[in-house]
Amino acid sequence: MSRVELAFLWHMHQPPYRDPESGTYVLPWVRLHATRGYLDMARIHARHPEVKGTVNFTPVLLRQLQDYASGAGRDRYLDLTERPAADLGEAERRFVLRNFFMVSWEQGVRPLPRYRELLHLRGADLTDVDLAQVSRRFGPGEIRDLQVLFNLAWMGFAAREEEDVVRDLLRKGRDFTEDDKRALLDVQSRLVASVIPAWKEVASRGAVELSATPFYHPILPLLCDTDVARVAMPGVELPPRLRARDDAEEQVSRARREMERLFGAAPQGMWPAEGSVSPEALEVFAGAGTRWLASDEEVLFRSLPPGADRVSSLYRPWRVRAGDSEVTMVFRDRGISDAIGFQYARTSAVDATSDLFGNLSRIADASPRAGGEPPLVAVILDGENPWEYYPESGRDFLQTLFARLQAKEAGVATTSIGARVARGAPPGRIERIHAGSWIDANFRIWIGHPEERAAWALVGEAKEALREAERNGVTDETLEKARDQLLAAEASDWFWWYGEDFVTDTKSDFDRLFRSRIQAVFRILGRSTPPAAFTPIGLGRGVESSPFVPPAGFVRPRLDGRETSWLEWLGAGTYHASEARGGSMHQAVGNIEGLRFGFDAQAFHLRLDPRWDDSSRLLTELEEVRVDIEIDESRIELGVKLRAGRLLPYSVEKGTSLGAGCLGSIVELSFGFSELGIRAGQHARFAVRGMRGAVEVERLPPSGWLAFDVPDESFEQRTWKV
Numbered sequence: 001m002s003r004v005e006l007a008f009l010w011h012m013h014q015p016p017y018r019d020p021e022s023g024t025y026v027l028p029w030v031r032l033h034a035t036r037g038y039l040d041m042a043r044i045h046a047r048h049p050e051v052k053g054t055v056n057f058t059p060v061l062l063r064q065l066q067d068y069a070s071g072a073g074r075d076r077y078l079d080l081t082e083r084p085a086a087d088l089g090e091a092e093r094r095f096v097l098r099n100f101f102m103v104s105w106e107q108g109v110r111p112l113p114r115y116r117e118l119l120h121l122r123g124a125d126l127t128d129v130d131l132a133q134v135s136r137r138f139g140p141g142e143i144r145d146l147q148v149l150f151n152l153a154w155m156g157f158a159a160r161e162e163e164d165v166v167r168d169l170l171r172k173g174r175d176f177t178e179d180d181k182r183a184l185l186d187v188q189s190r191l192v193a194s195v196i197p198a199w200k201e202v203a204s205r206g207a208v209e210l211s212a213t214p215f216y217h218p219i220l221p222l223l224c225d226t227d228v229a230r231v232a233m234p235g236v237e238l239p240p241r242l243r244a245r246d247d248a249e250e251q252v253s254r255a256r257r258e259m260e261r262l263f264g265a266a267p268q269g270m271w272p273a274e275g276s277v278s279p280e281a282l283e284v285f286a287g288a289g290t291r292w293l294a295s296d297e298e299v300l301f302r303s304l305p306p307g308a309d310r311v312s313s314l315y316r317p318w319r320v321r322a323g324d325s326e327v328t329m330v331f332r333d334r335g336i337s338d339a340i341g342f343q344y345a346r347t348s349a350v351d352a353t354s355d356l357f358g359n360l361s362r363i364a365d366a367s368p369r370a371g372g373e374p375p376l377v378a379v380i381l382d383g384e385n386p387w388e389y390y391p392e393s394g395r396d397f398l399q400t401l402f403a404r405l406q407a408k409e410a411g412v413a414t415t416s417i418g419a420r421v422a423r424g425a426p427p428g429r430i431e432r433i434h435a436g437s438w439i440d441a442n443f444r445i446w447i448g449h450p451e452e453r454a455a456w457a458l459v460g461e462a463k464e465a466l467r468e469a470e471r472n473g474v475t476d477e478t479l480e481k482a483r484d485q486l487l488a489a490e491a492s493d494w495f496w497w498y499g500e501d502f503v504t505d506t507k508s509d510f511d512r513l514f515r516s517r518i519q520a521v522f523r524i525l526g527r528s529t530p531p532a533a534f535t536p537i538g539l540g541r542g543v544e545s546s547p548f549v550p551p552a553g554f555v556r557p558r559l560d561g562r563e564t565s566w567l568e569w570l571g572a573g574t575y576h577a578s579e580a581r582g583g584s585m586h587q588a589v590g591n592i593e594g595l596r597f598g599f600d601a602q603a604f605h606l607r608l609d610p611r612w613d614d615s616s617r618l619l620t621e622l623e624e625v626r627v628d629i630e631i632d633e634s635r636i637e638l639g640v641k642l643r644a645g646r647l648l649p650y651s652v653e654k655g656t657s658l659g660a661g662c663l664g665s666i667v668e669l670s671f672g673f674s675e676l677g678i679r680a681g682q683h684a685r686f687a688v689r690g691m692r693g694a695v696e697v698e699r700l701p702p703s704g705w706l707a708f709d710v711p712d713e714s715f716e717q718r719t720w721k722v
Contacts, residue, residue: 003364003411004315005376007330007420008053009294010041010383011271013217014061015493017075017513020485020520025075026509030064034192036156036393037384038065042198043158048402049207052414055199055383056211056271059258060491062196069193081151082185084178085144094131096143097122100150102505104388105704108153114174115149118142141175148176151184156387157395163187200263209416211267212259214251218490219446220285221278221435223248226456228278231435232302232442239447239456244463244490245284251487252288268292268418271380273492274446275299275332275438279321282433286322292421293320293329294380296438300331303434311366315375317425320433328421329430332380332438335359341381343697345389349396351694356401357410364411374413376420446492449499451538455514456495461530462486462521469525482524489517498538511537548706549574555598557605561645561664569607572598575706590698591621591690599711604629604676608667608688615665618642624691625667626652629676630705631684636676640669673710680712 014033017025025031045051067073080088080096088096101109101119109115121137123129138146152169159166165187169180203210214220221228226242256266269292270285277295285293297314304313320329336359344352360377367375387394405414436442446452466482494514497507504510515533522529553571558564576594596607606627610618619642627638627649637652640661647661649669659671678684685705690698700706 002374002408002413004360004367005374005413005415005420006360006405007376007378007415007417009056009211009271009332009378009380009417010053011056011058011213011381012038012041012061012383013058013213014064015491015510015513016060016216016488016517017064018067018073019513020488020516025064025067025073026513027506028075028077030061031068031073031075031078031188031192032151032154033384034065034068034195035154035159035188037387038195039191039198040156040158040387040393040395040398041383042195042202044398044402045202045207046198047399048406049202049205050414051402051405052207052209052416052419054209054211054269054416054418055203056213057199057259058213058217058273059215059255060217060488062258062262065192065195068189069196077150078185081147081181084140085147086140088143090132090135093135093138093143096146097131097135097138098126099505100146103150103153107389107391107393112149112153112170112173114145115153118146118149144178144181145174145176148181148184151188156393159187159191160392163191196262203263209268209418210259210263211269211271211417212255213271213273214248215254215258216251216487216491217273217493218248218251218487219274219276219437219443219492219495220248220251220272220281221276222443222447222456223251223490224278224280224284226447228280228435229443229447231278232440233444233448236444236448237453239453240460242456242460242463245280247463247487247490248281248284249288250483251490252284252290254487256288269294269421275380276436276443277329277433278435279323279432282320282327283323283325286325286327290327292317292417293327294378294417295329295331295433296436296441297331297334298441299434299436299438300329300430302436302441303430303432311363311375312368315363315367315377316373317376317421319425319429321429321431326429328425329433330376330378330417330421332378333363334438336377337379337381339695339697340379341386342702343695344397345386345391345394346689346696346699347694349400352397353401353404355693355695357404357412360412361410373423373426376415378417445499445501446495449501451498452495454532454537455498458515458518458530458533459486459489462489462518465522465525465527469527474525478524482521485517485520485524489514489521508536548701551598551708553598554600554711555605556600557607557668557670559660559662559668559670561662561666561668563666569596569598572596572605572607573706573708575700577700591618592688592698592700595688595700597686597706597708599673599708601680601711602674603670603672604678606667606669606671606688608669610666613665615663615667616644618663618667619644622690622692622697626689626691627669627671627686628689629678629684629686631678631682638671640667642667678710680710682710684708684710 014030017027019026080092109119122134155166165183202208224245226238229236260266270290271294275295314331318329319326363375363377390397439445494510497504497510518533519529551573555569555572557568574596591611592608593611594609598605622642625640629636638649639652640647640649644663647663648657649659649661651658658675661669685707687705688700689696
């Protein structure tokens with residue numbers, strides 16, 4: 001018998017990008033992710049059919065994939081790629097220059113020399129770029145190369161392995177023709193159309209279980225009752241109360257019908273959007289025939305009595321009350337899920353999978369066999385976005401992982417969630433599930449900010465308009481059209497991008513898409529649209545706060561591992577991980593909460609602040625810190641083995657000592673500019689990585705770099721302020 005069972009759930013999701021007025025797709029992410037994550041994951045399961053798992057689709061994603069497959073799906077990015085480069089107008093050229101670098105620069109741009117060259121020609125920081133002036137540097141040849149490379153960079157490993165056109169264009173690298181571009185777009189179109197059939201084939205062979213999320217990915221507990229947010233956040237300010245359980249039921253039933261239409265059977269289980277659950281939401285799921293649900297481990301522990309043992313509680317299914325019925329629930333191991341989603345991308349495939357198997361072995365050793373069953377480890381994460389940050393779109397990691405899983409190495413067996421649930425849950429039942437999501441076990445991300453509350457207020461007004469229309473006998477056809485727009489406006493994605501938690505270059509597009517759905521409800525019903533629906537939400541309200549503040553003066557710390565005086569780091573640059581706002585994925589703060597950095601004329605100084613008051617905890621979580629410094633095209637990698645007291649930094653490349661440091665309540669490090677081979681006036685950028693063995697556990701910042709100009713003696717005079 002296996003020592004431990006591993007149940008993957010890969011969540012595939014995109015919001016409704018189609019503009020209700022024009023019918024065009026505002027953003028291209030359904031099309032571009034289809035040639036990477038959606039197809040690659042189907043291929044890796046097809047190649048390893050004995051590795052079982054669960055793949056979760058949001059039906060609105062499937063609907064959009066069908067649109068593109070039929071040719072009805074069009075987006076501006078596609079239109080501007082198809083157009084001959086010489087025919088683009090000035091505004092269109094600026095759009096291409098602004099938007100056609102939206103791919104991971106580390107894994108998408110850097111490996112393609114011509115793409116990297118074009119980024120340098122445009123400029124990396126758009127705040128310092130005059131696109132009208134820059135566009136004059138780009139002739140038709142440069143624009144055409146950019147059109148091709150943007151779409152080419154989004155090709156995943158399956159496309160690169162299987163498609164001659166993709167391989168030939170990668171080999172060619174530059175100076176593409178219009179025929180090259182048309183050939184690439186033909187391949188792209190065919191790949192997008194192949195995604196749903198590929199998953200049908202994998203599922204029909206029993207390799208994966210297909211599950212779903214409510215149709216438009218709404219936060220179902222908030223849809224049932226927005227006041228449920230006060231369960232985890234008692235003092236939170238909320239919008240006017242919305243109770244739309246009928247919409248929640250419709251989101252679930254539509255999802256089940258769409259999955260049955262496409263794949264021949266309604267799903268047995270569902271991943272609620274963002275792992276969001278509440279007692280009322282569970283009633284909705286159970287009432288629709290859902291057998292199992294999943295959420296996050298913190299939701300579990302807030303549903304159990306205080307002090308519940310983690311190992312014996314987490315690694316098992318639970319029966320949970322759902323009104324007069326019950327559902328079975330499993331809860332994700334946050335650490336392992338986040339390691340795949342965020343940490344392993346910068347680690348070798350062998351080291352990353354070994355770390356994962358080591359964690360599974362420790363769980364197996366510590367877990368009781370409840371009811372004679374091995375412990376069940378639910379690993380639930382985004383199935384599309386992480387691979388943007390892995391080399392080769394995650395190919396080496398996934399192939400290594402699946403090969404080791406297929407061999408059942410170390411007694412690790414794989415299962416779908418449904419297959420494990422079918423064997424039954426051990427004794428015990430959760431009488432009342434905690435109302436929360438997979439992020440902090442609350443709903444702050446979607447309703448805790450004034451922008452989000454303004455959006456919910458508009459949803460409430462649209463819902464009331466629909467109810468009034470029903471009372472007034474408006475035709476069923478009109479009601480159905482308006483209801484569909486309202487259901488789309490209830491998608492969680494609009495609320496994700498409102499507020500200050502996450503940032504995106506396309507925030508205005510998301511805001512416009514949300515408000516266009518609200519406007520459409522009133523327009524279809526023949527009602528006057530609220531003025532607030534025509535006003536951008538949260539845009540143009542001043543400069544957003546930033547987790548990064550650059551240095552303002554020289555610092556000369558005493559390297560004793562403690563804050564000797566508040567003056568010691570005065571003027572340093574700062575980066576706070578807790579304030580860093582990411583993109584479409586969320587990661588909790590790691591072991592290093594923030595850093596400070598600065599310099600005098602001779603040396604670079606760095607301070608790391610552990611998450612805990614007791615810094616000895618840092619030694620149990622991290623073995624080493626790496627500091628990567630880039631100057632032009634060269635990189636310096638510095639290592640620091642962590643231990644209490646004096647630290648001995650070294651050059652990873654040469655193995656020689658370099659710099660000095662100390663670990664006490666904080667980590668303080670110093671590296672001489674002459675030792676580093678850096679001179680005044682050069683532009684430098686750096687990042688800090690926390691390591692456990694060969695595995696990168698965390699990175700500050702999570703992506704990109706913190707930049708500074710190497711100072712000369714006059715730095716303080718130039719930056720001095722009253």
